[in-house]
Amino acid sequence: xxxxxxxxxxxxxxxxxxxxxxxxxxxxxxxxxxxxxxxxxxxxxxxxxxxxxxxxxxxxxxxxxxxxxxxxxxxxxxxxxxxxxxxxxxxxxxxxxxxxxxxxxxxxxxxxxxxxxxxxxxxxxxxxxxxxxxxxxxxxxxxxxxxxxxxxxxxxxxxxxxxxxxxxxxxxxxxxxxxxxxxxxxxxxxxxxxxxxxxxxxxxxxxxxxxxxxxxxxxxxxxxxxxxxxxxxxxxxxxxxxxxxxxxxxxxxxxxxxxxxxxxxxxxxxxxxxxxxxxxxxxxxxxxxxxxxxxxxxxxxxxxxxxxxxxxxxxxxxxxxxxxxxxxxxxxx
Ligand code: P6P
Numbered sequence: 301x302x303x304x305x306x307x308x309x310x311x312x313x314x315x316x317x318x319x320x321x322x323x324x325x326x327x328x329x330x331x332x333x334x335x336x337x338x339x340x341x342x343x344x345x346x347x348x349x350x351x352x353x354x355x356x357x358x359x360x361x362x363x364x365x366x367x368x369x370x371x372x373x374x375x376x377x378x379x380x381x382x383x384x385x386x387x388x389x390x391x392x393x394x395x396x397x398x399x400x401x402x403x404x405x406x407x408x409x410x411x412x413x414x415x416x417x418x419x420x421x422x423x424x425x426x427x428x429x430x431x432x433x434x435x436x437x438x439x440x441x442x443x444x445x446x447x448x449x450x451x452x453x454x455x456x457x458x459x460x461x462x463x464x465x466x467x468x469x470x471x472x473x474x475x476x477x478x479x480x481x482x483x484x485x486x487x488x489x490x491x492x493x494x495x496x497x498x499x500x501x502x503x504x505x506x507x508x509x510x511x512x513x514x515x516x517x518x519x520x521x522x523x524x525x526x527x528x529x530x531x532x533x534x535x536x537x538x539x540x541x542x543x544x545x546x547x548x549x550x551x552x553x554x555x556x557x558x559x560x561x562x563x564x565x566x567x568x569x570x571x572x573x574x575x576x577x578x579x580x581x582x583x584x585x586x587x588x589x590x591x592x593x594x595x596x597x598x599x600x601x602x603x604x605x606x607x608x609x610x611x612x613x614x615x616x617x618x619x620x621x622x623x624x625x626x627x628x629x630x631x632x633x
Pocket of ligand 1: 417418419420509544545546549572
């Protein structure tokens with residue numbers, strides 16, 4: 301494979317975009333810089349400065365904020381906020397979005413992120429990640445309005461994630477194709493390692509937290525029972541893999557196929573995962589890799605959000621496996 305860096309790749313992509321001004325490439329480069337900083341911090345967490353462990357605070361989700369969470373959030377906000385390319389930054393860690401008026405150097409993009417997803421796994425050395433989504437400002441004035449912050453998933457300009465694991469990978473799409481880059485820590489550069497990623501039509505892995513089974517609907521229970529049944533023709537029973545870190549569970553699903561599910565249940569009627577910076581960006585990626593993503597009965601990218609931090613149920617992965625789950629849910633609805 302040609303040894304091409306992420307920035308070189310972005311420039312080639314940019315040439316395909318009508319009227320591309322280079323602003324998008326510059327914004328993506330800022331994301332790249334922030335991700336290298338977080339990668340360095342994650343990979344030495346626990347060594348030297350004490351950035352492991354809890355801050356004693358809780359975030360808008362009511363979750364305990366880990367020091368690396370806070371560090372990642374501040375790093376992305378500082379670097380992206382000063383880029384001159386965004387008029388708003390919405391983060392899982394902050395109740396309200398940060399708005400940057402045009403006269404204060406605000407740009408034409410909306411940046412949404414989960415700065416460090418899966419943070420409960422930091423102390424046990426399980427891979428964690430950043431998930432981001434980019435929309436174009438729609439309103440005309442110098443201020444950012446709700447119509448800019450609450451756009452349908454299919455209005456995304458770009459989406460991506462960075463997974464801080466055994467190696468650091470940067471995966472993104474601007475539509476049509478999905479590209480993966482691996483960080484060479486010695487050079488401090490991301491190089492193309494996965495060109496035009498496509499998810500298998502079907503897999504042989506299902507991923508769900510069966511600890512929640514008692515709260516599941518009958519339909520959800522039947523979905524999991526289906527994947528557990530023996531049937532050679534459909535490669536069942538599927539293997540169960542559940543890491544509890546969305547970026548890791550999704551990355552494995554994208555590469556190997558199968559289905560990841562975080563369904564609604566009796567205690568969480570809308571599920572747990574967030575539309576703006578978890579479900580929507582990963583759905584944009586999976587559809588551009590030939591996969592499928594829904595709430596179980598509605599396509600994620602067709603949803604019109606009403607709140608930035610709203611939750612949605614998520615079924616995402618191989619087209620046939622997600623469709624199978626939807627058909628079973630429909631039968632029991
Ligand atoms: P549960 C991590 O806290 C997270 O937000 C996602 O990364 C992950 O997919 C999910 O929650 C795991 O939730 O309820 O199975 O622990």
